Amino acid sequence: xxxxxxxxxxxxxxxxxxxxxxxxxxxxxxxxxxxxxxxxxxxxxxxxxxxxxxxxxxxxxxxxxxxxxxxxxxxxxxxxxxxxxxxxxxxxxxxxxxxxxxxxxxxxxxxxxxxxxxxxxxxxxxxxxxxxxxxxxxxxxxxxxxxxxxxxxxxxxxxxxxxxxxxxxxxxxxxxxxxxxxxxxxxxxxxxxxxxxxxxxxxxxxxxxxxxxxxxxxxxxxxxxxxxxxxxxxxxxxxxxxxxxxxxxxxxxxxxxxxxxxxxxxxxxxxxxxxxxxxxxxxxxxxxxxxxxxxxxxxxxxxxxxxxxxxxxxxxxxxxxxxxxxxxxxxxxxxxxxxxxxxxxxxxxxxxxxxxxxxxxxxxxxxxxxxxxxxxxxxxxxxxxxxxxxxxxxxxxxxxxxxxxxxxxxxxxxxxxxxxxxxxxxxxxxxxxxxxxxxxxxxxxxxxxxxxxxxxxxxxxxxxxxxxxxxxxxxxxxxxxxxxxxxxxxxxxxxxxxxxxxxxxxxxxxxxxxxxxxxxxxxxxxxxxxxxxxxxxxxxxxxxxxxxxxxxxxxxxxx
Amino acid sequence: xxxxxxxxxxxxxxxxxxxxxxxxxxxxxxxxxxxxxxxxxxxxxxxxxxxxxxxxxxxxxxxxxxxxxxxxxxxxxxxxxxxxxxxxxxxxxxxxxxxxxxxxxxxxxxxxxxxxxxxxxxxxxxxxxxxxxxxxxxxxxxxxxxxxxxxxxxxxxxxxxxxxxxxxxxxxxxxxxxxxxxxxxxxxxxxx
Numbered sequence: 001x002x003x004x005x006x007x008x009x010x011x012x013x014x015x016x017x018x019x020x021x022x023x024x025x026x027x028x029x030x031x032x033x034x035x036x037x038x039x040x041x042x043x044x045x046x047x048x049x050x051x052x053x054x055x056x057x058x059x060x061x062x063x064x065x066x067x068x069x070x071x072x073x074x075x076x077x078x079x080x081x082x083x084x085x086x087x088x089x090x091x092x093x094x095x096x097x098x099x100x101x102x103x104x105x106x107x108x109x110x111x112x113x114x115x116x117x118x119x120x121x122x123x124x125x126x127x128x129x130x131x132x133x134x135x136x137x138x139x140x141x142x143x144x145x146x147x148x149x150x151x152x153x154x155x156x157x158x159x160x161x162x163x164x165x166x167x168x169x170x171x172x173x174x175x176x177x178x179x180x181x182x183x184x185x186x187x188x189x190x191x192x193x194x195x196x197x198x199x200x201x202x203x204x205x206x207x208x209x210x211x212x213x214x215x216x217x218x219x220x221x222x223x224x225x226x227x228x229x230x231x232x233x234x235x236x237x238x239x240x241x242x243x244x245x246x247x248x249x250x251x252x253x254x255x256x257x258x259x260x261x262x263x264x265x266x267x268x269x270x271x272x273x274x275x276x277x278x279x280x281x282x283x284x285x286x287x288x289x290x291x292x293x294x295x296x297x298x299x300x301x302x303x304x305x306x307x308x309x310x311x312x313x314x315x316x317x318x319x320x321x322x323x324x325x326x327x328x329x330x331x332x333x334x335x336x337x338x339x340x341x342x343x344x345x346x347x348x349x350x351x352x353x354x355x356x357x358x359x360x361x362x363x364x365x366x367x368x369x370x371x372x373x374x375x376x377x378x379x380x381x382x383x384x385x386x387x388x389x390x391x392x393x394x395x396x397x398x399x400x401x402x403x404x405x406x407x408x409x410x411x412x413x414x415x416x417x418x419x420x421x422x423x424x425x426x427x428x429x430x431x432x433x434x435x436x437x438x439x440x441x442x443x444x445x446x447x448x449x450x451x452x453x454x455x456x457x458x459x460x461x462x463x464x465x466x467x468x469x470x471x472x473x474x475x476x477x478x479x480x481x482x483x484x485x486x487x488x489x490x491x492x493x494x495x496x497x498x499x500x501x502x503x504x505x506x507x508x509x510x511x512x513x514x515x516x517x518x519x520x521x522x523x524x525x526x527x528x529x530x531x532x533x534x535x536x537x538x539x540x541x542x543x544x545x546x547x548x549x550x551x552x553x554x555x556x557x558x559x
Numbered sequence: 560x561x562x563x564x565x566x567x568x569x570x571x572x573x574x575x576x577x578x579x580x581x582x583x584x585x586x587x588x589x590x591x592x593x594x595x596x597x598x599x600x601x602x603x604x605x606x607x608x609x610x611x612x613x614x615x616x617x618x619x620x621x622x623x624x625x626x627x628x629x630x631x632x633x634x635x636x637x638x639x640x641x642x643x644x645x646x647x648x649x650x651x652x653x654x655x656x657x658x659x660x661x662x663x664x665x666x667x668x669x670x671x672x673x674x675x676x677x678x679x680x681x682x683x684x685x686x687x688x689x690x691x692x693x694x695x696x697x698x699x700x701x702x703x704x705x706x707x708x709x710x711x712x713x714x715x716x717x718x719x720x721x722x723x724x725x726x727x728x729x730x731x732x733x734x735x736x737x738x739x740x741x742x743x744x745x746x747x748x749x750x751x
Contacts, residue, residue, distance in 0.1 A: 028621060
């Protein structure tokens with residue numbers, strides 16, 4: 001949301017002499033001595049004792065509650081509408097926090113359940129998962145299909161047999177196909193990116209990953225040996241230094257299969273960016289009107305008079321009241337015959353931001369020629385005479401709401417094809433094929449071992465926003481610049497000490513037993529002080545009410 | 560560009576000397592005087608950079624030191640100069656004053672800083688002709704991001720200093736800044 005910000009250009013510098021003349025240490029001393037002392041109930045000693053007693057009581061309750069606790073393990077605190085402020089007890093804050101340090105506002109999406117998991121199931125991805133696309137082919141002849149992102153799958157005739165009876169099948173079969181084209185897909189699907197080789201564990205980085213299954217009448221099929229399926233996996237990565245791996249789904253380990261080959265330049269995608277279409281940034285969007293108020297005679301206002309040809313002619317003759325927080329307003333405004341006016345609503349739609357200009361405003365630098373004035377104001381009406389102004393408001397609001405609805409619908413419809421393709425190819429990027437053959441259904445991956453560009457090992461303390469430690473089964477970290485996911489779980493060394501690239505846009509994830517998402521965004525990561533002996537990671541939670549994988553994916557990508 | 564006297568590039572020896580002073584001041588507040596005299600001007604400039612009323616800025620500066628002295632028993636050394644703690648107090652005092660309508664949140668820009676900003680953000684000078692676009696785009700930045708831009712371009716602080724004030728690493732400060740510049744550039748293009 002936009003804030004009121006006054007901008008001064010080249011303000012006169014205050015001299016050191018003047019500053020020095022204002023020094024008054026005696027006054028500081030006197031005020032510090034007379035500062036009110038904390039009452040006993042707010043003293044560190046009292047709060048610390050209370051904390052210890054509360055912890056002991058909680059431990060006793062936990063010990064004797066047994067089954068009851070397990071029954072309640074899935075019950076989260078009720079989340080109420082609106083916002084609430086949760087502030088850790090003063091004693092939990094770092095000592096350098098002072099009374100006025102801004103408190104964290106916890107919204108509906110980020111209220112933390114305080115919960116301890118006793119057992120941790122293996123991570124199985126996040127629901128809703130990446131959907132399969134089903135292709136129906138006839139096995140009597142060679143066939144192929146092109147996936148929506150451009151990947152091509154070429155299947156020889158009579159390539160399948162039943163898994164149980166090993167009997168070759170003819171006629172129509174269903175091929176279930178999906179791709180995991182970036183770290184978000186890999187995370188959602190819960191696919192490991194660890195690779196064990198010669199006793200060492202490495203991190204894989206993907207250039208393209210796919211999963212394919214075959215079915216006939218609901219019965220699972222397998223590929224007949226010697227009837228290899230040709231995969232041309234669409235990607236943007238042309239680096240030839242990648243291998244092909246197949247996931248052993250029993251051991252959850254990648255197995256090296258061989259090398260792929262790369263071909264490029266077969267297709268050109270030209271797409272317009274999908275994001276930033278929220279209406280507010282679209283210059284063609286109808287205006288989001290500001291709710292008019294009754295005129296306050298104590299406040300300054302102005303009447304807008306514009307030519308009929310002006311884009312703001314609908315406001316002609318209407319009064320606008322200067323926002324009481326207006327900081328740049330100068331009464332000389334009334335004496336100037338402005339030759340141009342522009343306006344746009346503030347993000348919170350509480351006022352319009354008017355820009356009045358005269359003589360073309362500025363040519364070079366600031367204030368050399370012409371003039372301009374920014375005025376924050378909202379429409380007003382005289383007492384008992386609101387009909388015209390309110391009628392315009394309601395009309396504009398209706399147009400805007402219809403537009404917003406249409407845009408949302410368009411975004412929704414476009415998600416499956418345009419968005420995914422745009423993410424994959426970018427604008428005007430040539431499509432690259434990574435080509436290899438497969439002789440078995442399952443998950444296949446073009447990978448290479450990834451090593452961190454910069455390394456820093458940090459000790460973590462994972463807490464909720466209130467500072468309470470969270471016990472999570474596995475921690476997942478995405479570096480938004482690469483297609484990989486780092487997994488740390490309690491069964492394999494835990495996550496109390498991890499090595500990451502401190503300069504990368506890292507996002508931390510975990511999933512609760514209920515499937516809700518606990519996260520630390522890349523923005524919050526960038527704000528961490530990684531130099532501390534133990535870095536406190538304050539995770540937020542987002543209820544997992546995503547309708548489909550795309551909605552979930554959009555949420556993850558924005559972190 | 561603002562010539563703020565930077566207290567940051569201090570030696571380990573100086574930091575240790577400050578710790579000795581702090582320890583003494585905990586027992587006898589009068590001993591805090593050298594730190595007050597050393598940091599009064601930088602703290603004032605920090606406060607005044609973000610506000611529009613000089614007298615109010617002097618008052619806020621005094622209040623910062625009152626708070627510092629009152630809470631000195633809570634101060635713990637975290638490997639960064641003592642001034643980073645003072646800046647944190649100053650930051651919260653400024654925001655409190657803004658919340659209380661004592662001062663307006665202000666961005667003070669000087670021409671050399673602006674030129675540097677334009678160069679680093681890759682923004683064409685002609686796009687920045689209007690106060691409007693700057694006002695809108697800077698106004699849309701989250702406060703933490705605005706602080707980074709301010710400190711880098713309009714207070715001439717090194718990334719190390721920015722990191723110390725904001726309690727993030729030097730590298731994180733760099734990464735943060737370039738992400739912010741990207742966003743600002745897009746915003747300015749949209750608001751020309």
